[in-house]
Amino acid sequence: MAARRGLRFAALAAGVGGALLFVWSIRTVGASAVRDGVSRVGWWFSVICLIGGVRYLLRALAWRMCLDEPRRLPLSAAFGAALMGDALGNVTPFGVLISEPSKVAFVRRRLGAGTAISAVTLENLFYIASVVVVFVCGTAALLVSFDVGIGLRRSADVTLAVAVGFALVFTVVLMRRVRIASALVAALESWPALRRAAGDRRADVAAIEDQVFGFASRHSGRLPWLLALEAGYHVAGVMEIWLTVTLISGGPIAFMTAFVLEFINRTITIAFQFVPMWLGVDEAGTGAVATTLHLGGATGVGLALVRKARVLVWTALGLGLFVMSRSWLQLSTPQRERTHAAS
Numbered sequence: 001m002a003a004r005r006g007l008r009f010a011a012l013a014a015g016v017g018g019a020l021l022f023v024w025s026i027r028t029v030g031a032s033a034v035r036d037g038v039s040r041v042g043w044w045f046s047v048i049c050l051i052g053g054v055r056y057l058l059r060a061l062a063w064r065m066c067l068d069e070p071r072r073l074p075l076s077a078a079f080g081a082a083l084m085g086d087a088l089g090n091v092t093p094f095g096v097l098i099s100e101p102s103k104v105a106f107v108r109r110r111l112g113a114g115t116a117i118s119a120v121t122l123e124n125l126f127y128i129a130s131v132v133v134v135f136v137c138g139t140a141a142l143l144v145s146f147d148v149g150i151g152l153r154r155s156a157d158v159t160l161a162v163a164v165g166f167a168l169v170f171t172v173v174l175m176r177r178v179r180i181a182s183a184l185v186a187a188l189e190s191w192p193a194l195r196r197a198a199g200d201r202r203a204d205v206a207a208i209e210d211q212v213f214g215f216a217s218r219h220s221g222r223l224p225w226l227l228a229l230e231a232g233y234h235v236a237g238v239m240e241i242w243l244t245v246t247l248i249s250g251g252p253i254a255f256m257t258a259f260v261l262e263f264i265n266r267t268i269t270i271a272f273q274f275v276p277m278w279l280g281v282d283e284a285g286t287g288a289v290a291t292t293l294h295l296g297g298a299t300g301v302g303l304a305l306v307r308k309a310r311v312l313v314w315t316a317l318g319l320g321l322f323v324m325s326r327s328w329l330q331l332s333t334p335q336r337e338r339t340h341a342a343s
Contacts, residue, residue, distance in 0.1 A: 014093055014275045021280030025287055025301050033298035034305065037248035041306055044247055051240040052310045055233050056082055059123065062229040063103075065222050066122035066215065072111055073119075080321055081106035087318025090311060095273030100124060114204060118211035123226075125212070128170065130230035131266055135163035138263025145256055148292050159267060177213045181205045237262045240310075241303065248302045249295060257293055261303070264289045277308060277315075 026034055041048070060078040064070040081103045089099030104116040111119070139160040142148060148156070173180065185202050216223060242258035264286060272281045282304040290300025 015279065018275045018279030018281060021284050023280075025280065025283035029287055029297035029301050033296075034302050037298055037302035038305055040250065041244065041247045044243065045306065045309070048240055048244060048306065049310050049313050051236050051243075052314055055236045056086070056314065058229050058233045058236065059127065062126060062226050062233075063119060063123040065226055065229070066119040066126075067111070067115065068211075068218065072115075073107060077107060077110065083314065083318040084322045085318075087315040087322065089273075090315045091276055091319070093274045093276055096124075097273075114208050114211070118208045118215075121208070121212050122215055125170075125174075126226050126230050127233075129167075130227070130234060131270070132163050132167045132170070134234055134263055134266055135159055136167075138260055138266075139163070141256055142260050142263070146260070146293055152289070152292055174213070177209075179206065179209050181209055234262065234266075237265065240307075241265070244303050244306050245295065245299060248306070249299050253295070257295070260293065261286070261289065261300075265307070277311065279308075282308065 057075075057079060060075060060082045063082065064073050064075060064078050067073060084106060085099040085102035088102050089095045089097075092098055100120055103120050104113065108116045139156045142156050143153065172178070182202060182205050185205050238255065238258045241261045242253060242255060245258065245261070246252045265282075268278055268282050268285050272278050275281055283301045286304040287297040287300035290303065291297045
């Protein structure tokens with residue numbers, strides 16, 4: 001009970017703090033300047049939303065490709081599960097802690113829990129690898145191509161160090177097949193108070209780890225395609241930012257600038273998972289970096305607002321699909337199970 005109250009208080013504090021930071025960001029750069037920039041987007045907002053949909057589609061394709069038999073999960077089911085999971089993560093302070101398990105829950109009737117967990121884990125591993133590359137290249141581009149202040153330079157250095165360190169640990173875990181999940185389950189089982197919650201899951205967890213570790217040897221030909229899909233996800237993000245900033249500022253920007261802004265966006269998204277919709281921190285962070293890149297704080301805040309509007313559109317669609325849960329369960333249940341239930 002105390003832990004639950006603590007989580008609620010933390011979520012409320014994050015929301016209130018984000019709202020105050022949101023208001024401060026807009027007042028600092030000027031509400032009229034932000035409004036004028038955002039108004040230039042106009043009907044192009046539909047194209048920006050479409051690019052956002054392409055990003056969901058690319059990760060849904062990657063998720064299917066992480067299955068031994070991708071045809072067991074139709075693309076429509078993978079896309080819908082990804083959309084609903086992301087929506088739940090966006091509107092709660094739990095981020096990926098709820099979005100990724102939700103994907104498993106939405107498709108486990110079709111795939112089975114173990115297969116769904118291993119596929120989600122694999123796709124996230126490929127996504128994390130691509131994010132590490134973006135962090136390293138984005139930090140290098142920021143430090144080499146732009147004259148940044150000491151504060152931003154130190155933050156970039158820390159980000160680079162964390163990314164490289166994580167990449168090294170990530171590589172060791174995969175190469176040596178370190179069974180982290182099995183070790184966690186064993187640790188839970190050693191605590192009498194948690195033994196019942198953990199249950200006798202060690203064998204199931206080990207089987208999932210075997211699927212994950214053995215994927216590269218089973219499907220080595222898919223690895224380049226998976227990396228290409230994850231890279232495409234980030235390329236689409238750069239294109240979205242390039243288009244949005246070009247519209248807001250009234251002139252085209254360099255793709256290197258758009259790439260740096262995408263790197264900043266990934267950093268904010270990952271670092272502030274606990275803030276619903278990244279309220280305030282996205283506007284403040286993007287505005288500050290846009291000022292450093294000589295785009296103007298109003299342009300950065302406008303970019304964050306347009307991006308948030310795009311996220312809201314897709315989040316609303318995901319939540320709407322989630323509300324239609326009975327229809328979704330019919331969609332995600334294999335035809336033979338539906339026929340058996342009807343008879």
